[in-house]
Amino acid sequence: MLSALFPGVVALLLMLTAxxxxxxxxxxxxxxxxxxxxxxxxVVAEQGEVLPTSLxxxxxxxxxxxxxxxxxxxxxxxxxxxDFSRVGWFDRGTNPGPTVLLGHVDSRAGPAVFFxxxxxxxxxxxxxxxxxxxxxxxxxxxxxQMPKDEFPTFEVFGATASDVLRLVTCAGEFDRGERxxxxxxxxxxxxx
Amino acid sequence: xxxxxxxLAAVTAASALMFAATAGIAMAQETEVPEPDTFTxxxxxxxxxxxxxxxxxxxxxxxxxATGEFNFRINSDxxxxxxxxxxxxxxxxxxxxxxxxTHIHEANVxxxxxxxxxxxxxxxxxxxxxxxGCLQGPFTTGLEGDNGQDTATGFTLSQIEANxxxxxxxxxxxxxAAGTVRGQLTxxxxxxxxxxxxxxxxxxxxxxxxxxGLAAAAGxxxxxxxxxxxxx
Numbered sequence: 330m331l332s333a334l335f336p337g338v339v340a341l342l343l344m345l346t347a348x349x350x351x352x353x354x355x356x357x358x359x360x361x362x363x364x365x366x367x368x369x370x371x372v373v374a375e376q377g378e379v380l381p382t383s384l385x386x387x388x389x390x391x392x393x394x395x396x397x398x399x400x401x402x403x404x405x406x407x408x409x410x411x412d413f414s415r416v417g418w419f420d421r422g423t424n425p426g427p428t429v430l431l432g433h434v435d436s437r438a439g440p441a442v443f444f445x446x447x448x449x450x451x452x453x454x455x456x457x458x459x460x461x462x463x464x465x466x467x468x469x470x471x472x473x474q475m476p477k478d479e480f481p482t483f484e485v486f487g488a489t490a491s492d493v494l495r496l497v498t499c500a501g502e503f504d505r506g507e508r509x510x511x512x513x514x515x516x517x518x519x520x521x
Numbered sequence: 522x523x524x525x526x527x528x529l530a531a532v533t534a535a536s537a538l539m540f541a542a543t544a545g546i547a548m549a550q551e552t553e554v555p556e557p558d559t560f561t562x563x564x565x566x567x568x569x570x571x572x573x574x575x576x577x578x579x580x581x582x583x584x585x586x587a588t589g590e591f592n593f594r595i596n597s598d599x600x601x602x603x604x605x606x607x608x609x610x611x612x613x614x615x616x617x618x619x620x621x622x623t624h625i626h627e628a629n630v631x632x633x634x635x636x637x638x639x640x641x642x643x644x645x646x647x648x649x650x651x652x653x654g655c656l657q658g659p660f661t662t663g664l665e666g667d668n669g670q671d672t673a674t675g676f677t678l679s680q681i682e683a684n685x686x687x688x689x690x691x692x693x694x695x696x697x698a699a700g701t702v703r704g705q706l707t708x709x710x711x712x713x714x715x716x717x718x719x720x721x722x723x724x725x726x727x728x729x730x731x732x733x734g735l736a737a738a739a740g741x742x743x744x745x746x747x748x749x750x751x752x753x
Contacts, residue, residue, distance in 0.1 A: 405562060407710035413718065422686065423630070424707040425567045431714055435721035444721060477713020483592045483605070486709035488567035490588040490609070499717030510717045 367411050369397045372418055374460035381418050381428055381465075383458035389445035391416075399431060407431060407497075413441040419486065427493045428457060429486055434499045434510070443498035447472070447514060455494060455518050467494040467518035474500050474514045485515055492520035551656040556603055557596045562682050563709050566591035566690045568702035573691075574633050575699035584694070584701040586610045591690040591704070593625075597678040603655040608643045608692060611650060611702065615642045616695040619672075620663030623652065623692040625681070630689070630705050635672040636662045637680075642692070681706065 372395070374380040384393040399408040399417035410417040413436035419429040432443035449455075453469040475481065485495050494517075501512030568591060570583025587610035594603040606623065615622035621639040628634025639662045643650035660673040681688050691703035 401708050401710045405711045407714045409714060409716050419710075421707045424705055425569070426565065426707060431716055434717040435719060437718040437720040440721045441717070443716065480713040482563055482709055482711060483565060486565060487592050488565045488590045488704070488707070490567060490569075490590070497714050497716065499714070503717065503719040503722040505719060508719060509715060510719070513713050513716070 369399070369408075369411050369417070371395045372398045372420075372460075378423075379459050379461045379463075381430075381457045382460050384416050384430060385456040385458070386449070386453070387456075388453045389448055391442065391445075393442070396430070409433065410442075416442055424488075426488045427486070427495055429495045429497065430457075431497045434514075443496065446496060446498050446516060447500060449496075449516050454521065455496070455516075457494060465492070466521045468521035469516055469518045472514060472516050474512050476501075476511055477509075477513050480513055481515075494518040494520075551658050551660045554601060554655050554657040556655050557599055557601050559596060560594045560603075560711065561597045562595045562685075563711050564591075564593040564595070564681070564685055564706040565709050566593075566704040566706055568690055568692075568704035570697075570702050572630070572703045573697070573700040574628070574631060574703075576633050578633050580631070581699050582697075583699075583703065584611060584697050587612075587702050589690070589692065589702040589704070593690075593706070595678050595681065597682055600658040600678055601655055602638065602658075602678055604640050604653065606640065606643050606652045606690075608650040608702070609648055611643075611692065611694065613694045613696050615693065616698060617693045618664055620661070622694065624662070624690070625706075626689050626691065627676075627680070627687060628689045629687055634689070635666055636664060637673050637676040637688070639663065639673075 372380050372382050374382070382396055384391060384396060393416045395415075397410050397412070397415050397417040398420050399410070400420050402408045407419065408417070409431055410433065413433045416430050416432040419431065432446070433441035434444050434446070435441045449469050449472060451469055451471060455467040455469065457465045457467065459465060473481075485497060496516040496518070498514050499510035499512065500514035501510055503510050566589070568589030570585060570587050573581050573583040575581050587608065589609070589611070590607045592605040595601070617624075619636050619639050621642050623640045623642045624636035625638040626634045626636050638656075638660055640656070641652050641654065643652035645651050658676075658678065660676060661671045662673045664672050666672040666674075685706040685708045688706045689703055690706065691700040693699070694701050
C-alpha cells in the first residue's frame, strides 16, 4: 500500500523543492526583492474634488496618512499597491460609488499593512480622512472571505447609492507555486 | 368549401412570407443569449437624477429621489453584453422613441448623445424595478439617427472598452422624457485581488496540504486544479 504511494511521495517532494527554492528569500529579515520601479502616486485632489486621502483603523493599529491612487491594471484585474506597507484607493474618477481601499496582508518578508484586517468585526470603527480636511467615520457591518475565482466584483466595486466603504486584502491558504493566496477577504462598512 | 381552400392556401402562403420577413428582421437584431463563460471587461454605473442632459445639451432635472444601479459585463469577442439593472424610486410609464426606454448612450458627462444599446425596461412591484439578461449583437435601438440609419448601426462593444467614460446609462419615462436617472460608465476590475506575497504564512500549511495529497492523490489533484483556477 505504501509502496504504491511512493511515486506520489517523490512527486510531492520535487514539488516542495521547486516551491522551496524562492523560500530562501522569504526569511523575515530578507529585504524585499527588487521589482518594477514604483510608479504609483499618492491621492492628491484637484481644485473642487473631495477624495479620500488617509485611513485610520484604531482597532488594529492602522494609521495611514496617505493613500495611493489605484485603478484597473492592463490585464483587467485590480491594481494593488506596489509598496506592501501602503494602502491604495480605487479611483473611479468623478463617478460616484463605494470607497474601495486595497492593501496587502503580507509581503515576502512578513506581515503587511492589512495583516490584521481579519480581526475586524461588526461595530469596529474605520476613519477615512478626506482632502477637504473632514473625516468620515464608517462602522464595520460584516466581513466576507471567498476564493478569488468567485470574487463578487459588483458587491465590492459596484455602484451603490449609500455611502459605504470596502477594504480588500488576501486570506486563506498561500499557494507557493502560484505565489498567490487562494482567497480574498472583504470588510464591508457603512457610514456611521 | 371549394372557395375556402384556395383562400386558406393563400393565407398560409402570406403567413409564410410574413414569417420569413419577420425572421429576417429578427436575425438583424440582437438576441437574448445565455451568459457566456468569460468576459473581457466589466462596468458599473450609479445613475442619479441630477445628471440629466436633454437633446439640446441643457441640464434638466430627473425624477427626484430616484437612483439606478447598472452593472454590465462585456465579452467583446462574442459581441455579448450582460446587464443587471436596478432602479429605485422610478415611477410611471416608460417612454422613448427607441424600441425600449433603458439605454446606453454614446455621450460624455454633461453632453447628449445617441443611444447605442437598448435594454429590456426594468419591471417589478413597488419601489424597485429590475432587468437582467445577456444580449448578443449586432445591436439595434429602433431609433433612426441623422444619417437615416439605426443609431446602433456600426456600433460594437469594443467602442465601450476603448472609452468607457464616453458612454452613459439612463432610462426615460413619460414624465421625464430626457431621463429619470443617468450616470457614466466606470470600469471595474475583474477577478480576485492580488494582495499578498506569502511572507507571513507558515510552511506548516504547505506541509498539511502535502499530507492531504499523500493521503489521497486524487484529492491533491483537485486542490491543484482549484488553485490554478484561482489565479488572477
